[in-house]
Amino acid sequence: MSAKTLYDKLCESHLVKRIDEETILLYVDFHIMNEYTSPQAFAGLHEAGRKVWNPKAHLALVDHVNPTRPIVSVDEIEDEGGRLQIKTQLDNCQRHGIELVDLFDPRQGIEHIVVPENGYVWPGMVVACGDSHTTTYGAFGALGFGIGTSEIEHVLATQTLVYKKLKNMRVTVDGDLPFGCTAKDIIMTVIQKIGAAGASGYAIEFAGSTIAALSVEARMTICNMAVEAGARAALMAPDDKVIEYLRGKPRAPDAKDWETAEASWRLLASDPDAIFDKDVAIAANTIAPMVTWGTSPDQASAVTGKVPQPDKPSDARALDYMALKPGMSLEDIRIDRAFIGSCTNSRIEDLRLAAKILRGRKIAGHVTAIVVPGSKAVRAQAEAENLDKVFLEAGFEWRGSGCSMCLAMNDDVAGDGERCASSTNRNFEGRQGRGARTHLMSPQMVAAAAVTGHLTDVRNLDIET
Structure with a gap:
């Protein structure tokens, strides 16, 4: 028998049918939905007169459009489209018996934060979601990937997907x-x-x-x-770290099944x-603290570097949008905003790293800064550790959980021409607001930029150990 990669093993273990040399019908163990990408899929399902085949294999959350300021009712959301999306999510879940983590659930938060911290995803699973950052679950040895609206409808109806092998x-x-x-x-x-x-x-x-x-x-x-x-x-x-992370989580295997599950997980390699x-x-x-200078995540450099000469049209366009000149020192770039959050960097570990930089310091007077914990659980843990006080004393706003300024679908938006140091995952044109300019970096680098008012090598600041 030929040697196999972990990816090939997961595909084979979930094979329902081989369609052709490149395409298979893949069984999906777990499907996650948010209020932004699922309504059209349910509409198609209803139009075809179909039901959800296995409601227990799905989880719905609200995270993309909700405000991060306190509210007590969905009706307080000013955006009519956002209100409708949230209410439609509730209606669809009630109709089909799907578990929903809504805005007022104590577990509420960003889907890719809530799902791991509650133990919904285990090693060896295939996980799909209408969000490209579903790759997050690979950290557990699970095959996670984003899907489109028609695929969401398909997995709701059949618990399978037509899948092209990678x-x-x-x-x-x-x-x-x-x-x-x-x-x-x-x-x-x-x-x-x-x-x-x-x-x-x-x-x-x-x-x-x-x-x-x-x-x-x-x-x-x-x-x-x-x-x-x-x-x-x-x-x-x-490995052992993954197994210990999952042990005792609410949706992890219970005690009677734990040994069997753990034994199977240790074979996944x-x-x-x-x-x-x-x-x-x-x-x-060879790795150094990184920042982006352009409008694509690969347009990046060590913070000690300079804005490069453009060697292709996309680079020139990016520099024009970002209002940067070749040869500028990256550390001379002044920021207007700082944002710590997103499904990439809003876990408790991220907040601790940023707090180490901010403790005893104040953000620059011209900088507006917010921190958005990834879930209510992360927020509560941070408050138990007094991290909220560190952020507040430094001058950050301390918010509720949600996607927030990562994609500017709620009230958290950077203004036209404003430059934001951000712990998010994408720096596309307009991603954080029309005309907004985004520089991606780690949470501690965001904290350093907020304090100095410009992109800064965090290694030049005294960091508590």
Whole structure:
């Protein structure tokens, strides 16, 4: 029997039918929905007179359009479209008996934060969601990927998807991660190295001693942003850290099933002699704190660098939009806003890292800054650790949970021409508001920029250990 990658094993274990050499019918263990991408799928389902085949295999959440300021009723949401999306989500879930984590549920938060912290996703699962950052679940050894509206309808009706197999890429990162660097810097380095389309058509498996040393939360950051290199799937073999992370979670296997589950999870790894279609190696000691200068996540550099000369039309357009000149020092770029949040970087570990920079400091007088915890649970834990006080005393606003300024679908919007240091995953034109200019970086780099008022190498600040 030929050696197989973890990705190939997961596809084979969920194979319902082989359609042709490239395409299979894939069984989906778990499907996640948000209020923004699911309404049209339900409308199609209802028009065809179909029911949800297995309601218990689905979870719905509200996270994209909700305000992060306190409200006590959906009717307080000013945006009519947002109100309708939230109410439609509730109606659809009630009609089909699907579990809903709504705005007033104590578990509420961003889908890719809530799902892991409650133990809904386990190693070996296939997980789909109408959101491209579903790759996050690869940190658990689960095959997660984003799907479109017609595919959401299909999985609701059949619990399967017509799926085109991907090629295999392995990204190996070895060595100790340098001081001042985080998982965000690892994945931004990968994206900058291979390009925004460098992993198109591939599933990436991350490996190496650097990856193994990371926490599960940090691994989620890497898998989350793998899609920004074009990957439709990201994977890491589950290990002791993953197993301990899941132990005791509300939706993890219960005590009577735990040993069996754990034994099966420990078998999930690529065979030692498995062949990958492409291999990429990165030495950890070459990684530095990263920032983006353009309008694509691969238009990035170490913060100590300079704005590059454009070598293609897309670079020139990006510099024009960002109002930057080649040769400028990145650390001379002044910011107007700072945002810590998103499904990439709003977990408790992220907030702790940022708080280390902010403790005893104040943000620059011209900077507006907000922090949006990824879930109510993260917010409560941060408050129990007095992190909220650190943010507030530094001058940040302390908000409720939601996608917020990551994609500016609620009240949290950067103004035309405003420049934002952001812990999010995308820096596209207008992503954080019409005409807004986004620089991606780690949460601690956002905190450093907020304090100094410009892009800043966090290593030049005294960081508490």
